[in-house]
Amino acid sequence: MKIVRMAAVGVAAALVLTACSSGDDGGSTGSDGTPEAAEITLWLNGADTPEELRDYLKTTFEEENPGSTLVIEEQTWDDVVTKLTTALPDAENTPDVVEIGNTQSPTFTTIGAFRDLTPLYDELGGDDLLPSFVEVGMSEGKNYALPYYFGSRYMFYRPDIWTAAGLEKPTTLAEFGESVTALNDGTRSGFAIGGQDWRNGISWVFANGGELAVEEDGAWTSTLSDPNTVKGLEEWQAVYQGASNVPATERDVAYWDFLNDSAEGGAPAAATIMAPGWARWSIGDLTTNDDGEEVRDGMADESKFDIFALPGVDGGIAPVFAGGSNVAISAQSQHPELSENLLRIIFSSEYQQMLGENGLGPANAQYVDSLGDDKFAQTMIETAAASKLTPAAPGWAAVEAAFVYEELFQAIAEGGDVTELAAQYDERITPMLNGQ
């Protein structure tokens, strides 16, 4: 029922929006100014966008554009760059609207793979849109990709275990390292993190004021050898070696499983983990939902499950890797107007609020309230405000695809000399960042 009501509101709002905008720009439209009915395709990545939101997009789009249909195809995060590389240039097979990881955007915006969205920028939210994401989607002053949602990561921990060891929520990064190291008893990790898990590990680099790469006069340089970066990497090395029993080759592990009591009700595999906010729903005691399925209770027992933001070097909050994605229209799309209509739905207040209600940070700052005001929402907003993006270099997607940082972090986790490794990888990464 809720969906139907929201859909109705959405349609009304979207109709108003389209009414305002129709006639702005021509293109392949029918005689009466509305786009010809057609089927358009939207690529979403992973299961991040919940089913409820997908249904809303479909129904609203189809009601608002009579005769047209929206097909949503789910891509995996691992393969999306590959698939976009082959699909986007092909007018026959290109998806019309695509979601793309924020850090992957520059790879495509710099070569004209996306449609220029500058004319729509103000209508879709303008300056209210998340600035760092807008910036990463720009090329030569034009908007090619706009923010879809943001996320951030923070620490989930077991207060019962921490308290039993006489420890409290840490206030500095150094204190965090000492505490989780003390909590590691050989089988239970104080802080479970895989060696290759650089997306969590770079928080230590950022917290120490380090950068992965900097741009000067249009050329990118990898700055792993920068003293601040080296310091951050060395601190991370100490934390990994002292606190984690997860192998150095692991990455993207389902850490939330580590925090739950083991299947037999025994001790958990870790006292602390770092994860995106939505991990909450995979953590907690087992309970039964309305459909009779066994689920986690979403950390209902505060004495057993709690969160905190990773503290900074001198207190405060450490900058973490800003998760999230952008959305763009393929330059080769055969139905640019319908695609723009879809963007209007995505950036409508209804959809933005739905994002927030589902724990995804809405692209438009006006709707951040929809995330709620509990500790999860507060911590998410705080950590997101302090979060940082990876370098917006044209070759960044290539660096990710070649698993270069995974290799580097594994080598560091295995106890390699950070200064030497940093110099060695700087040499390898710099040409890749600039598209060799």
Place this chain on the structure above:
Amino acid sequence: MSTTAARPAPATPPAPSPSPPPAARRRRRFSPTAYVLLIPAVLVLLAGMGYPLYWQIVTSLQEFGLAQQFGQPPTFVGLDNYARIFSDDRMWAVVVRSVVFCLVNAFATVGIGTLLALLMKAVHPVVRVVLQVSLLLAWAMPLVAAVTVWKWLFDWRTGVINWLLVQMGFDQYSGHTWLAQPLSFFFVATVIIVWMSVPFVALSMYAALTQVSDEVLEAARIDGAGPARILWHVTLPLVRPVLSIVLLLQIIWDLRVFAQIKLLQDGGAPVGETNLLGNFIYEIGIGRQDFAGAAAVSIFVLALTVLLSWPYVRNLLKEDR
């Protein structure tokens, strides 16, 4: 077969009967039917293999990256891509690794497959059918599903293999990560690939073994040959044509192995140290969007495949004649 055997001297066929052949030859030369019949096959070969190969070669001689993929005209750079690839140390490490991996896997597969075929020949028919069905099931298992199951078996935290080893008293395998070190990574990969390709070899070899006539084996036995000698000096030479084609196919397949390694790497492994040629090409072409470099490596792999399989192809050609 019988006509060639009947001829006394195959080396000098045109001499004996001078008058009919010219006419026959002329008729054959001007008969268009044969050539017309050849056209579909040639077209399919050209379209299916020649065209991609042509593009592969052209791409390998150009600068072709993401910008070109999105419509910029590519520039001709001659052999630059090859020079770049061949001067890359990582490339040679991958080549050596791939060739060793390919040969180990191909010989292991053919060895185990042949032994299984001999076993099938020796056991009771009911057992044989059970064996054959199990082999077929293993072979019919979709690749991704199979690798996923193997990955679970070797999982460091919840895997059955580690659990079994610990139960057997090898406590150091508690939490052991099989995919972390390149050597044990390739051990796991070898287990999976051999497991997946043994059924083909075993069934082919079994078919070949059924063609070895019992009289020959009986004669050998009467002459006093033991089982080992019969196998080595009678059976294996008789099934050699099948053995060599199966080995050739295995070498070609194992040199091109890609998906198994990629899936295992996704489970957490040192990617750079476990890349084989297929994964290396994927990383360059798809990962780094250096399509020209990937094309150059692909052409090199083609040459390498021809080089590795040449002795067998030559043998096969000889046997055909």
